[in-house]
Amino acid sequence: MFKQFIGWKFTLVAVAVVIIVTTIWFVNNLSEKIQQEETKKVATWVEANQELLKASPDANLNLAVEIIRTNTTIPIILTDDHGNIIDHRNLDSAAVTANGSYLQNELNDFRKQHPPFIMAIDAKTNNYIYYGDSLILKQVRYYPYIQLLVVALFIGIVLFALSSTNRATQNLVWVGMAKETAHQLGTPLSSMEAWLEILKEKEEIVPMVTEMAKDVDRLKLITDRFSKIGSVPNLEERNIVEQVANMVAYIRKRAPQKVQFRLQSEEREVVAMISPPLFDWVVENLLKNALDAMEGKGEIIVLIENHLAHITIDVTDTGKGIPKAYHDKIFHPGFSTKKRGWGLGLSLAKRIIQDYHKGRLSVKWSEVNKGTTFRIWLRK
Template structure:
């Protein structure tokens, strides 16, 4: 429980940290662009000051050369000078396509006025001039840079998070598969010995009821061992009669669970043919039934139903146990999560893997409420 809370805290910490990094980069880039914008405005002010000086006094040859250098040094900022009648006087750094079209030049100047107010230059003869300007192409492009940069970094971080999560999930899959195969191997040795002793007991008393029951349990152990051995490999879906699989599982479980539990089964009157692996599907049903028994603390009712809906076969296991909270229902299928004091929390996780990865189906909690029981639903597509 504490590990789960710690892991969740770490995930949120990483998410907040990523968000802060992206926010800092966007803000820093925006401040830098605003700085460049102010520098361009300063350059425009210097240029306008030089033009004003040229209009107000008669400068010397050296001053005229200096003014010309200042004017020529502007190779990026678009500028247009109009007179009182909105006639173009001079222009710089505008599109070559409109350089000879006075109407388009005037229209562009008016468009520039929406970004920055024109600067007036007073002329002695009263025909004052107005300087229109706008951001350079580089600055206009850089204005979108913080957003693209932030989006790129965020996408990269999300991809990294997804990649690490996928790697972790793959490693967990290999871990569970290795554990399952090792368990099957460990069960195999004493099981072989039990089979040998079983044959000796049958020779001594072949009609013994106890011998018959032990033989059934040995067969069950064989099935369990085979289940574990199949984890991590792709099973063959050779079985078709789904009713028979459910009925066999029901009969076995009913004879083994407490008599205080009313265990009933509703099956269709006709055969349902669905490609499946009987051993693994029986494992799924057994996990759900055992969870239901634990939830009811050995006393209550379990209803297992099989029915068709649209193009799907649905299997429901409904109990009258203590139910789940929303948080418990969300985490129920996560590996390692368990509400019991004992247990590894692998049963429902492996059941989900069997249904989704091996049978292309789905398993979920269709209904649960504290104090009112839980209903698990398996959905598998028909042939």
């Protein structure tokens, strides 16, 4: 599904690039042709004015007058030999009246856009016709940028929709898998509890039955955790120090003897609202990851700090560390640096902290061959 989503993103971007490149190429050609036509129109307009100046009293000037009259789109400024503005056409009359420097600014722009046409008044006097781009030509030139903005906005909306759909689908998969697991575990657990009650009647195996009962209780806890995924958890006020200490004690009993555990907290009681089964799952997952990273020897330090508005729990190990490039990827579903496993533990842990406890789970520090620190951040 993730690869399919990436494929859709690439396809959308590729289509957008093709559309934009094609549009820019087409619009550039079109604007070039429009500019050439406008230049021809200005040249014709200049010839018409020249014809009026040279015409005899009885000449038919209807065509020249019509050519001059019909130029209503191309802005023109007429100057003398010294650059003084004599006349202008098709400019914003309100701006001309309100701003004394408007005409001069437009003239400067026209000089940069096109070379002027020269109109001979007499043997010694010339006028210069400067012209700019028409409004239509400007709109055609700006069109690709407007289209680029629209296409980018469209792609952004589509990608956001696809991303939201992808996340929603993933959530449904995790929730469905978790609840189905809890359902499947429920039946054999009920049967095991019944058998334990029968075995308790035999006094010679009571110690063995007691240990088996602990494992059954552990399976029931795991089932309870899975059943709570996807449901709104009931948050309870709990002492975080005690909650974490219980999980550290549980993992310590099952860890190699060469692994040392230290729980540090300046206060014996640090209270926060949590879902105990789900929070324990997160802490257990971090401790087990730390054990896996150290490969049988090292030290795990759990530091709890009580701040004014929040609580932090840092789980530090002296293991092999995590390359910086993987700091964000390790929380993605399916990503794992281990040879075994599905890469779901940290992903689910992050979801539990963020979605259910409104906190944060992140890699605070990690260095290859030195260790890693995961931080849980909780509001008080």
